[in-house]
Amino acid sequence: MESSQESPQELAELVKGSCDHLPERSRMLKENGESDDVADEKLVPDDSALKTNKVVSEVKFISVDSQNGDAKIDIENLKIAFAGMSKEELMKFANDPFWIRLRWFLFISFWLLWVAMLAGAVTIIVMAPKCAAPAPLKWWEQSPLYQVFVPSFKDGEETQDGSGDLKGLQSKLDYIEDLGVKGVALSSILKVSTGGSDEAVEDFKDIDPRYGTLEEFRSLIASLKEKGLHLVLSLVPNHSSNKHPWFVKSQRNDTRYKDYYIWSSGPPIYDSEGGTPVPPNNWMSVQGGGSAWEWSEVRKAFYLHQFHVDEPDLNFANPAVIEEFKEIFKFWLDLGVSGFQLEKVEYLLEDPSRQDEAVSRLPGVTHNEYNFYSHLRTMNQPGIVDVLAEWKKVIQNNTDGTKMLSVVGSLPLDKLFDQNGSTLNTPIDLQQTNTGFYQLKNGFTASDLNKTIQKYLDRLPNNTRPTWQLSTSVSSRVASRLSYEYVDGLNMISMLLPGTPITLYGEEIGMEDAAGSGEHLARCVMSWSNATNAGFSDVVPVYHTSKNYETVNVKAQTETAGSSLSLYKELVEARSSPSIMYGTREFAVIGNNMVFAFTRIKSGNPGYLVAFNTADEEVTVSFSKLKSVPEELNVLLKSSNFNSTGIKAKLVPLSLLRRKCMPLQSFLNGHRCRAQGKIFFASLLL
Numbered sequence: 179m180e181s182s183q184e185s186p187q188e189l190a191e192l193v194k195g196s197c198d199h200l201p202e203r204s205r206m207l208k209e210n211g212e213s214d215d216v217a218d219e220k221l222v223p224d225d226s227a228l229k230t231n232k233v234v235s236e237v238k239f240i241s242v243d244s245q246n247g248d249a250k251i252d253i254e255n256l257k258i259a260f261a262g263m264s265k266e267e268l269m270k271f272a273n274d275p276f277w278i279r280l281r282w283f284l285f286i287s288f289w290l291l292w293v294a295m296l297a298g299a300v301t302i303i304v305m306a307p308k309c310a311a312p313a314p315l316k317w318w319e320q321s322p323l324y325q326v327f328v329p330s331f332k333d334g335e336e337t338q339d340g341s342g343d344l345k346g347l348q349s350k351l352d353y354i355e356d357l358g359v360k361g362v363a364l365s366s367i368l369k370v371s372t373g374g375s376d377e378a379v380e381d382f383k384d385i386d387p388r389y390g391t392l393e394e395f396r397s398l399i400a401s402l403k404e405k406g407l408h409l410v411l412s413l414v415p416n417h418s419s420n421k422h423p424w425f426v427k428s429q430r431n432d433t434r435y436k437d438y439y440i441w442s443s444g445p446p447i448y449d450s451e452g453g454t455p456v457p458p459n460n461w462m463s464v465q466g467g468g469s470a471w472e473w474s475e476v477r478k479a480f481y482l483h484q485f486h487v488d489e490p491d492l493n494f495a496n497p498a499v500i501e502e503f504k505e506i507f508k509f510w511l512d513l514g515v516s517g518f519q520l521e522k523v524e525y526l527l528e529d530p531s532r533q534d535e536a537v538s539r540l541p542g543v544t545h546n547e548y549n550f551y552s553h554l555r556t557m558n559q560p561g562i563v564d565v566l567a568e569w570k571k572v573i574q575n576n577t578d579g580t581k582m583l584s585v586v587g588s589l590p591l592d593k594l595f596d597q598n599g600s601t602l603n604t605p606i607d608l609q610q611t612n613t614g615f616y617q618l619k620n621g622f623t624a625s626d627l628n629k630t631i632q633k634y635l636d637r638l639p640n641n642t643r644p645t646w647q648l649s650t651s652v653s654s655r656v657a658s659r660l661s662y663e664y665v666d667g668l669n670m671i672s673m674l675l676p677g678t679p680i681t682l683y684g685e686e687i688g689m690e691d692a693a694g695s696g697e698h699l700a701r702c703v704m705s706w707s708n709a710t711n712a713g714f715s716d717v718v719p720v721y722h723t724s725k726n727y728e729t730v731n732v733k734a735q736t737e738t739a740g741s742s743l744s745l746y747k748e749l750v751e752a753r754s755s756p757s758i759m760y761g762t763r764e765f766a767v768i769g770n771n772m773v774f775a776f777t778r779i780k781s782g783n784p785g786y787l788v789a790f791n792t793a794d795e796e797v798t799v800s801f802s803k804l805k806s807v808p809e810e811l812n813v814l815l816k817s818s819n820f821n822s823t824g825i826k827a828k829l830v831p832l833s834l835l836r837r838k839c840m841p842l843q844s845f846l847n848g849h850r851c852r853a854q855g856k857i858f859f860a861s862l863l864l
Contacts, residue, residue, distance in 0.1 A: 312760045317408055318517070318582050318608060319643065320759065321360035322679040322750060327651045328365050328389055330703045331683060333715035340719045342703075344390035348398045353732065355405045357686065358750035362402070363410040363519050365651065367395075371419040371488065378419035378488050382506045392513075399514035408516035410582070415503055416522045417489040424502075425490055429476045437496045440482035440528060442471065455480065460534045461556055462548045463487075464525075470556075484525050484556060494526045494565055504572045511573065517582035517607075518573070524589045526562050529555035558590055566605035584608035608645055608678055615648050615668060620660050624767045624774035624792050631675070632765065644677030648685055655684070655700050657726065658691040666742050666817035667790050673749040674758055674778060674788055684724070686746040687735050692722035705731040742818050749815065756783045769799035777804050787811060 271277055326347065333339065334346025344367070354362060369384040370376060385395050402409050418425060427435035446455040457471035457480055464470075464484050471480040472487050482491045492499050507518065535551035543550045570583050585606050614634050618626060638644060648668050649655045656665050665688035672679045684704055692702035705727035706713030712727040724730070735741035752758060761780035768775060772793035779785035787807060791797060801807050 312756075315759055316582065316607070317360045317580065318584075319678055320753065321358070322673065322681050322753075323361045323363050323410065323608075324354060324357065324359045325363045325647075325651070325680055325682045326365065327683065327701050328367055330701050330714075330719070330721045332704060332706070333717075333719070338716045340715050340717045341388060342714075343388065344385070344394045344398050348394075348401050351401055351405055351407065355407065356747070358747055359681070360406070361408040361410055361516065363680070364412060366412045366414065368413055371421040374419055374421070374488050375486050377414045377417070378421075378486065379413070380419045380421050382413065382418075382503075383509050396513060403514065408580070409514070410517040410519050410584070411510055411515045412519040412521060412586075413506075414521045415492070415494075416525045417483065417485060417491050420488045420490055424492075429474055429481075431477055434498075437493055438499055438502075440491050440493050441477065442480035442532075446473075446478065446480070459532055460551065461528075462535075462546075462551055464548055467547050482528070485522075491525070491528075495530065495561075500565055500568055503569065507569060507572050508576055511576050511581065516580060517584065519584050519586060519610075520566075521586045523562060523566065523585045524557050524587050526565055527559035529559060531555075558588075562589065563605050570605050582607040584610060586610045604641075608643060610645050610647060610650075610680060614646060615656075615672070616653060618660065622660075622792060623771050624769070624790070625771050627671075627774045627790065627792065628765055628767050631671075644675070645680055646672035646675060646677055647680040647682070648672060649682045649700055651682060651701050652698055653700055655682070655689060655691050657688045657730075658699070662688050662690070662726070662730070663819055666745055666819065669742070669746060670749060670788060670815070670817065671790065673746075673753060674786060675776075676761075676763055676778075681746075686743055687732060688730050688742045689727070690725040690730070693725045694722040702727075707731050707733040740816075740818055745815060745818060752786075752815065755786070756780045757785050761785065764804055766801070766803040768801065768803055769793075769797045772797045773799050775801060775804060777806065779806055786814075 327342075328344070328347060329342045331342040332346030332350050333341060334343055334349050347364075366376060366379075367385055367389045368379045369381040369386045371378050371380045374380075385392055399409060424435055424438045428438045428441075442458040447458075448454060449456055455473050457469045459471075461470040461482070461484075462468065463486075465486060470482055470484050472483055472490075473480055483489050484491055494500060510518075533555060535553055535555055538550060538552045540549050566583070566585070573581050573583050583606050585608075587609075588611060589609065614630055617630050635644060648665075649659070653659070656668055660668075665685070669681075669685070682700065684702070687705065689702065689705050691699035699722075701721050702724040703712055703714040703719045703721050705724050708728045708731055711717070711719055712723045712731060713733070714723070730742075732743065735743035738744075755761075757778045757780040761778040761783070763776055763778055765774070765776045767773070769791070772791060772795075774790045774792065775788060777785060777787050785806065787801065787804070789799075789801075
């Protein structure tokens with residue numbers, strides 16, 4: 179500063195306070211022979227100050243004006259940096275055992291902590307809750323069930339008699355395996371009474387001689403297992419033959435067997451004219467009409483037969499009868515059977531009060547006809563589900579978990595669940611009902627198809643697996659009931675909807691009904707070729723050939739690319755997709771009620787769009803009603819009668835599903851698709 183603002187006294191005090199140590203320093207320098215000028219010019223810290231990192235003051239006296247004696251005093255803080263240790267000193271510490279141990283401790287601690295953190299991260303990843311994986315599907319859920327009516331499948335005897343048998347079935351296992359299915363359901367092959375109906379079983383533990391022997395059955399089972407196929411055996415537990423040993427003994431009032439069947443109780447009532455016994459109530463026979471009661475002169479009582487007179491109803495209110503069938507199931511399971519298909523289970527129990535049936539009031543029927551009554555006392559009685567549950571326990575406990583129990587008939591599905599609709603221990607695995615596609619009539623619309631499917635799905639209780647069947651051996655085949663043009667399309671729908679398809683033999687190629695007349699025309703012999711008798715037998719078959727066997731047969735379709743048979747095989751393989759096994763569904767009716775479409779989609783997997791044109795004309799449609807349908811689609815499968823303008827359908831193996839095949843950029847905007855005949859149908863990869 180040029181001039182001091184302090185008074186001379188204040189300045190003097192300041193200089194004195196800052197420089198009190200100078201006289202002593204000057205004295206010390208003089209004693210050492212050094213000049214005072216050094217001290218007067220600058221104060222420097224000594225070595226002890228350096229070593230102790232002390233902060234010292236530096237005072238400078240600068241003469242400014244010699245006339246008035248003013249002085250500029252500059253007092254600064256001097257910060258001394260730590261000079262550090264020498265190399266020798268550092269090495270001395272580095273080799274000290276204490277510091278060596280400390281360094282190792284820190285090194286090991288670091289890596290232990292790192293490993294612990296890594297292990298913790300892995301544990302969190304492994305143990306963290308995950309989205310539950312879909313439950314693995316059983317073989318009967320993954321695959322269609324191929325239904326075989328044994329007498330019409332293949333005559334395999336050396337001396338052929340025109341009737342199918344176990345040897346004939348065994349000779350065609352390669353064909354069944356090539357279809358890709360996992361299970362074969364046989365019509366009943368149990369021993370029946372000579373001259374009786376096919377359901378008048380005389381022995382529930384033996385094979386009927388018309389089909390073979392138990393040894394031949396064992397051979398068939400062995401061949402099936404070699405090919406990875408499962409066999410499901412059909413039987414009717416409701417009744418037996420009147421020649422069955424149980425009935426013979428029951429008719430004689432044998433103590434053990436007297437209650438094995440349904441007998442009228444109390445003394446008989448006779449009519450007023452000639453002393454003829456009168457049935458105990460108005461229950462009617464399902465087949466043939468007339469009373470369901472038949473008089474036994476041996477026992478002097480009526481026995482119940484809801485079907486043929488030679489088929490007396492068993493008494494499942496008797497626990498001993500239930501136990502008898504447990505032993506029957508065990509017998510066949512031990513032989514290698516993979517499951518059972520039970521028929522007519524809705525008739526297992528009757529109203530114990532034996533009261534008359536109420537009148538149904540249906541128009542056009544009379545009092546001696548079955549449909550005149552409601553049958554609330556002879557069908558679907560409480561307790562049937564309990565019987566089935568006992569049988570299923572035997573099937574589950576006696577196997578490795580791969581066996582199944584299905585029923586065929588109209589057993590109400592809601593009886594299999596509690597009042598809240600939740601699954602109990604469901605007593606069956608599959609139920610085959612005569613609903614769905616049976617209701618469609620020739621010329622049906624897309625809306626008809628949609629309502630038929632939705633109505634069936636909506637009435638199913640939760641967790642009930644749907645089943646889809648186009649035809650049965652007691653109905654008419656699709657190619658005859660509707661048209662051959664519908665076969666591929668309906669096969670696609672049944673195979674790609676959620677549930678288990680059940681394919682009657684021959685539906686994979688589009689067989690028509692038998693050429694003859696009478697009942698059960700669907701039981702025509704399998705059309706293996708266009709040779710005499712359709713390649714079924716060297717002699718005239720017991721059952722007639724199909725009407726279209728000369729053009730529609732296995733040999734012809736095996737040799738033709740894009741045939742119904744090849745499409746069926748592709749559909750079976752396509753079912754392995756997670757979108758079909760587990761995916762959601764969405765339906766739409768578009769194109770002025772001409773096109774029915776639906777999607778099957780599971781996130782992270784290729785999806786499917788199925789389109790079905792029910793019209794007999796070219797239509798232009800948009801699929802904008804359906805969610806998640808992209809602007810580019812790849813044609814994966816097509817019906818054999820598929821034709822289009824500007825679209826070339828390309829069949830691709832499943833290994834190529836994720837590749838682009840044939841883009842259909844304009845499809846969503848209304849591409850023109852034309853079908854030959856009645857159907858445009860294609861399964862499109864999303």
